[in-house]
Amino acid sequence: MNKLSGILLLVLLSVALVPAQEKKAGEEALGSRKYTDYEKPEACGASCHIDFYQQWKQAMMSQAYAHHWDEIEYSKLAIPDAEKDPKMAGVKTGCNGCQAPISFLVGDVPPPKPEENSRANESVSCDVCHTMTGFKGDTPFNFNFVSEPGRVKYGPRDGVVSPAHETKKSDFYKTAEFCGTCHNEKDGFDVWVKSTHLESKEGPYAKQGVVCQDCHMTFAVGRNATMGPELPNAAQHLFHGAHDPGKVRGTIELRIHPDIRKAEPGERVKLTVALFNQKTGHKFPTGSAEERLLWLHVEATDAKGSVFRLKVDKKGFPGEEYTIAANTLAYQDMGIPLLSCSTTCLGMSSISRSDSSRYPIRSSSASSG
Numbered sequence: 430m431n432k433l434s435g436i437l438l439l440v441l442l443s444v445a446l447v448p449a450q451e452k453k454a455g456e457e458a459l460g461s462r463k464y465t466d467y468e469k470p471e472a473c474g475a476s477c478h479i480d481f482y483q484q485w486k487q488a489m490m491s492q493a494y495a496h497h498w499d500e501i502e503y504s505k506l507a508i509p510d511a512e513k514d515p516k517m518a519g520v521k522t523g524c525n526g527c528q529a530p531i532s533f534l535v536g537d538v539p540p541p542k543p544e545e546n547s548r549a550n551e552s553v554s555c556d557v558c559h560t561m562t563g564f565k566g567d568t569p570f571n572f573n574f575v576s577e578p579g580r581v582k583y584g585p586r587d588g589v590v591s592p593a594h595e596t597k598k599s600d601f602y603k604t605a606e607f608c609g610t611c612h613n614e615k616d617g618f619d620v621w622v623k624s625t626h627l628e629s630k631e632g633p634y635a636k637q638g639v640v641c642q643d644c645h646m647t648f649a650v651g652r653n654a655t656m657g658p659e660l661p662n663a664a665q666h667l668f669h670g671a672h673d674p675g676k677v678r679g680t681i682e683l684r685i686h687p688d689i690r691k692a693e694p695g696e697r698v699k700l701t702v703a704l705f706n707q708k709t710g711h712k713f714p715t716g717s718a719e720e721r722l723l724w725l726h727v728e729a730t731d732a733k734g735s736v737f738r739l740k741v742d743k744k745g746f747p748g749e750e751y752t753i754a755a756n757t758l759a760y761q762d763m764g765i766p767l768l769s770c771s772t773t774c775l776g777m778s779s780i781s782r783s784d785s786s787r788y789p790i791r792s793s794s795a796s797s798g
């Protein structure tokens with residue numbers, strides 16, 4: 430090869446490489462876009478995607494920035510933490526990469542507070558997801574998706590014609606990695622603080638080819654858009670998770686059995702609890718697992734109907750050293766007002782740690798008789 434064609438090849442190679450390098454993802458995409466690059470979800474849902482829009486409105490996706498608890502977590506916990514510890518500094522902008530992606534991409538961070546009704550409140554909108562073209566690196570995490578807003582909307586199907594935009598099929602929408610770009614998070618200390626996608630990847634479902642969409646975007650007979658044909662398998666935009674009691678119910682199959690059939694007074698009975706996570710493709714709880722508390726409430730009722738709390742012993746085996754012991758309060762106050770927690774949140778309680786009189790054993794007066 431002579432020198433000239435060598436140079437030419439080099440020039441061609443660098444020309445071919447440039448567009449790939451320009452695709453920004455994760456932290457480097459901060460401030461790379463304008464708000465007007467992204468369609469408002471109302472525009473998608475007004476007359477064409479009414480059905481999906483209504484589903485999305487009910488899901489956490491549309492509330493990720495403005496939801497009461499997210500507001501506490503971001504402005505009262507994350508921002509002060511970021512200001513104290515340089516290793517946490519990234520969360521001040523970074524949280525928004527997934528909770529208010531457009532504001533992050535525009536560089537409007539911290540975004541205006543939810544009550545100011547800015548575009549941050551759109552949270553994870555239609556156009557955030559439907560303009561993603563892939564992710565950068567080997568592992569999806571910390572919003573390392575590539576956002577390429579414009580007239581082309583990407584989706585799972587070929588040959589879809591829309592009067593409002595162009596459509597393009599992308600196999601990325603059928604993968605768990607798509608979801609992993611936000612449902613895996615590594616913090617400033619290099620610790621995985623959210624790992625739903627990684628958990629799922631190691632689990633038995635993924636090995637059978639089951640992806641997040643199979644459980645969270647189930648297929649149903651329906652239309653993609655009002656004017657589209659009826660499809661046998663329109664991907665529903667439910668994103669139902671821990672905020673939906675119906676989704677959580679039955680997640681853990683639980684059986685408890687004694688080691689003897691009959692016990693004399695004073696005799697010890699050993700009760701074994703068998704738990705089986707039969708319903709999730711990942712761990713339970715998952716997501717921000719530090720906020721999702723799960724405990725086993727064990728009580729016994731005698732012949733007179735009096736209720737006793739059974740002591741649960743510390744397990745003490747590696748990885749489970751912190752299993753809650755019989756004399757420890759199993760959960761803590763997370764600052765959420767207790768409206769109807771039994772139906773709206775999992776494992777959260779406003780019972781204060783120090784208030785032992787409110788330890789969750791049914792009082793004997795309530796169960797007397």
Ligand code: HEC
Binds near residue numbers: 557611671
């Ligand atoms: C751009 C970031 C982003 C992407 C991509 C993403 N999510 Fe989410 N997801 C979020 C955020 C933010 C929340 C809300 C968390 C919160 O504030 O409680 C959420 C919440 C959820 C929830 C929980 C709902 C609940 O009731 O707790 C489920 C389930 C979920 N996502 C599934 C998926 C699936 C499946 C995919 C892939 C098809 C996906 N997500 C892709 C950001 C994303």
Ligand code: HEC
Binds near residue numbers: 669714
């Ligand atoms: C086999 C079905 C199944 C698969 C596959 C599955 N999930 Fe779930 N997921 C569930 C169920 C059931 C729940 C509700 C119980 C719970 O909170 O874990 C749930 C809960 C969640 C939550 C809510 C967690 C919380 O505490 O707010 C998120 C987020 C989530 N899934 C994301 C994903 C992502 C991302 C994937 C793919 C990497 C995925 N799921 C794969 C069944 C599944």
Ligand code: HEC
Binds near residue numbers: 483553585
């Ligand atoms: C968290 C990301 C996310 C959000 C938010 C989201 N979508 Fe989707 N959407 C997907 C994924 C992933 C698929 C493909 C699912 C599959 O086929 O398995 C999809 C599929 C679709 C499809 C094609 C369905 C089919 O079966 O052909 C349409 C249309 C669509 N979305 C419109 C919308 C609209 C409108 C909104 C806002 C109201 C929206 N999406 C919000 C991720 C998202």
